[in-house]
Amino acid sequence: MTDPQAWVAPTYERLADLLAAATVATWDAPSLCEKWLVRHVIAHVTMPVRLTPEQFGAELAAAGGDFTVLSDTVATRDAALPLADLLNQLRSPELHAWQPPGGGATGALSHAVIHSLDVTIALGRPAVAPPEAVTTVLDHLAATNGTLFGVDVTGVRLEATDTAWHTGHGQLVRAGSGALVALLSGRALPDGPRLPRS
Template sequence: MSDLQSWVGPTYTRLADLLAGAPAETWDAPSLCDKWAVRHVIAHVTMPARLTPEQFGAEMAAARGDFTVLSDTVAERDASLPVADLLGQLRSPVLHAWQPPGGGAAGALSHAVIHSLDVTVALDQPAVAPGEAVIAILDRIVAAGGGWFGLDLADVRLEATDTAWSWGSGTLVRADSGSLVALLSGRTLPDGRSLPRS
C-alpha cells in the first residue's frame, strides 16, 4: 500500500470520531458541497463501503452514465441511513482500501481529504486528514493548474497560514492549508471567499 493510501483510513476514522462526538444537529448542518448537508457528504464518501461493484454498475446504469446524477441520487437516498451505520461505514476497512476507477491511491486520498474538509471547514473544526496528506493534495491540485475544478489560477498566489506551503504569484490568498484545499476544489469558504473561475 502506498503512502498516499495509508493516509485514507486515518482521515475517515478521525472524521467518524469527530462526528460521533458531535451534537445530533451537526448531521443536518450545511457542508461546503452545494445543497448537501453533512449527512449527504458522509453518505457520498461511504458509497464504496455499501455498494458492491454490481450495485454500483446498476446505479450508474440508472443514472444513464452520469456520475453526478448517481452521486446526488445516492447521497439523497442514503443520507437517511442511521447515523450509527454511516459512522460504521466511515470506519470500514473496505472504504479505507477503496480506490476510484482509474484514480489509484492519489484519487482515493483526494476524495477523502477534499470531502472531509467539506465537513470540517464548514463546521469550523480542524482538518481530520494528516497534515502531510493535506499538503500532498494541495501539490496535486496546483500541479493540474486548477483544471480539475475549472479555476483560473494565473494571477493567484496562495499561502498557507499553518505551514510553509505557498504557490503562484499574483493576488494573495492566505488561509490554513485545509481551507486552501477547499478553495482549490472550487468551494466557497464560510467567510465568502472563493477562487476565480476559468
Template sequence: MTDLDAHSWVATTYTSLADLLASADEVWDSPSLCEEWQVRHVVAHVTMPVRLTPEAFGAEMAAARGDFSTMSNTVAARDAALPVGTLVAQLRSPRLHTWEPPGGGADGAVSHAVIHSLDVTVALDRPTVAPTEAVVSVLERIVAAQGGWFGVDLAEVRLEATDLDWSWGAGEVIRTDSGRLVTLVSGRTLPDGQRLAKVGATARS
C-alpha cells in the same frame, strides 16, 4: 507517496472524521461546502464504496443513464437517511480505507478523502482531520494541474498557508490555513464567502 502512505492517510482521515461526528449529533443536518448537501450527504457519498458492490454500482449507473453526478446525488439523497451510527461505522470500514476510485488510484483516494472531509470540517469550523502530509499532497496535485480539475483560475494567484511552510504562485495573495486552501482550489466557497474565480470569469471575488 507510496500506496501504503496513501491508504494510511485515507484511514486516518476517515477514522478521525468518524470520531468527530460520532460525538456531534447536532451537526449532521448542517450545511457542508458541497452545494445543497448537508453533512450527512457528504458522509453518505464518501462511504458509498462500503455499501455498493461493483454490480450494485453498475445498476445505479444504469439507472442514472451513465451520468455519475446524477447517480451520486441520488445515492447520497437516499443513503443520507441511514442511521448516524451506521454511517459512522462505515467511515471506519477497512473496505473504505483501501478503496480507490476507478482510474484514480491511490492519489485519487487521498484527494477524495481529504477534499470531502474538509467539506465537512471547514463548514463546521472544526480542525482539519486529514494528516498534514495528505493535505499538502492534494494541494500540490491541484496546483500542478493549474486548478484544471475544478476549473479554478490560478493564473494570477499566490497561495500562502498560515499553518505550515507552504506557498505557490505569484499574484494576488490568498493567505489562510492549508485545509482552506485545498477547499478554495477545489472550487468551493468558504463560509465567509471567499472563493477563487473560475477560468473565464471576468472578476475575482
C-alpha cells in the same frame, strides 16, 4: 514519502470520531458541498462500502451515465440511513482500501481529505486529516492548475498560513492549508475568498 493510501484510514477514523461525539443537529448542518448537509457528504464518501461494482454500474446507468446525478441520488437516499451505520462505514477497512477508478492512492486520499474538509470547515472544526495528507493533496491539486474542479488560478499566488506551502504568481490569497484545498476544489469558504471558475 508515505504511501498516500496510508493517510486515508486515519482521516476517516478521525472524522468518524468527530461525528460520533456530535449531535444529530451537526449531521443536519450544511457542508461546503453545495446543497449537501453533513449527512449527505458521509453517505457519499461511504458509497464504496455499500455498492458493489455491479450495483454502481446499475446506478450509473439509471443516472444516464452522469456521475453527478448518481452522486446526488445516492447521497440523498442513503443520508437517511441510521447514523450508526454511516459511522461504521466510515471506519470500514473496505473504505480505507478503496481507490477511485483511475485515481489510485492519490485519488483516494484526495477524496477523503476534500470531503472531510467539506465537513470540518463548514462546522468550524480543525481538520481531521494528517497535515502531511493535506499538503499532499494541495500539491496534487496545484499540479493540475485547478483543472480538476474548474477553478482558474491564472495570476494567483496561493500561500498557506500554517505551513511554508505556496504556489503561483500574482494576486495573493492566504489561508490555512485546508482552506486552500477547499478553494482549489471549487468550494466557497464561509466568509472567505473564492477562486474564479475557469
